[in-house]
Amino acid sequence: MYETILHRLEAERNPDALAGMAKYGITPARAYGIKIPVLRKRDREVRSKEKATDHALAQQLWANDTRETRILASMVDVPELVSESQMESWAAVFDYWEICDQCIQNLFEKTPFAYKKAVEWSEREEEYVKRAGVVLMARLAVSDKKAADKKFVAFFPFIELEADDPRDMVKKGVNWALRQIGKRNLALNAQ
Numbered sequence: 001m002y003e004t005i006l007h008r009l010e011a012e013r014n015p016d017a018l019a020g021m022a023k024y025g026i027t028p029a030r031a032y033g034i035k036i037p038v039l040r041k042r043d044r045e046v047r048s049k050e051k052a053t054d055h056a057l058a059q060q061l062w063a064n065d066t067r068e069t070r071i072l073a074s075m076v077d078v079p080e081l082v083s084e085s086q087m088e089s090w091a092a093v094f095d096y097w098e099i100c101d102q103c104i105q106n107l108f109e110k111t112p113f114a115y116k117k118a119v120e121w122s123e124r125e126e127e128y129v130k131r132a133g134v135v136l137m138a139r140l141a142v143s144d145k146k147a148a149d150k151k152f153v154a155f156f157p158f159i160e161l162e163a164d165d166p167r168d169m170v171k172k173g174v175n176w177a178l179r180q181i182g183k184r185n186l187a188l189n190a191q
Contacts, residue, residue, distance in 0.1 A: 002060045005042065009068050012038060025169075026098045031067035036102075039068060043075040055081040062090065067099065074103040079110035087117055094128035097169050101135055108132070109139040115151060122158040127167050134162060134173035141180035149188055152181045156191065 009032050017033035046054065058077035061069040087108055094100040108114060114136055121133030137155045140147065155177065162174050182189040 001046065001054070001057055005046070005061070005069075005072065006064070008042060009034060009066075025096060026067070027096050028067040028070075028099065030065060034068050036071070039071050039075065042072060046072075046076050054078070070099055071102045071106070074106040074108075077107050079107060080112075082107065082111045082113075084113050084117075087111065087113060091117075091121065091129050091132050092126075094126075094132060097128070097131065097172075100128045100132050104132055104135045104139050109136060109143055114140055118155065119158060122162055127169055130162065130165065130167075131169050131173040134159065134170065134177045137177035138173065138180040141177070141184055149185070152184065152188055153191060155181065 012032065012034050014033035014035075017035065018031055021027075021031070021033065046057065054076050055078045058073040061073035061076070064070075090103060091100075094103070108117065111117075118133050118136035118140065121129050121136065124130050124133065137152075137159065141152055144151075159174055159178050159181075162170060163178075165171055165174065
């Protein structure tokens, strides 16, 4: 399956898209220039062939170190099999907003460590690790429909602390987290 995916990505390579991606801060060292909807289609193909997500395949894809293989890795991995060590390892190499946000949305928010990492990472100094923390807060506010309000109230001190971060990618993540928590209900919105 891994080799098949690489061949498909190579066949779908779109060098013209790379310049457009760079305008939006999508600046990986290596990329095929394939749009996210096409990658989602590849994810569905993997799931239909494998009948599920695939942790081992995700590790191979991540190790390939291209934008597309890393995003696909976050799509096909199994949240229950993701360790804190893996999350730390992947977050340590986040170097632009898209890979950070895709990993959060596709995988990390679904792990048992999501709330813990949201707080831990928001306190870290590395720009995209800090962004990962606040983006986790935003995504949990959207996806964890059954969570009690107190889980999100606990994020407020960290959001307030990071609101003064001078880096745009962190500020945008903080703004996103605050807005998403406020959209959950009127009580959280008032707070």
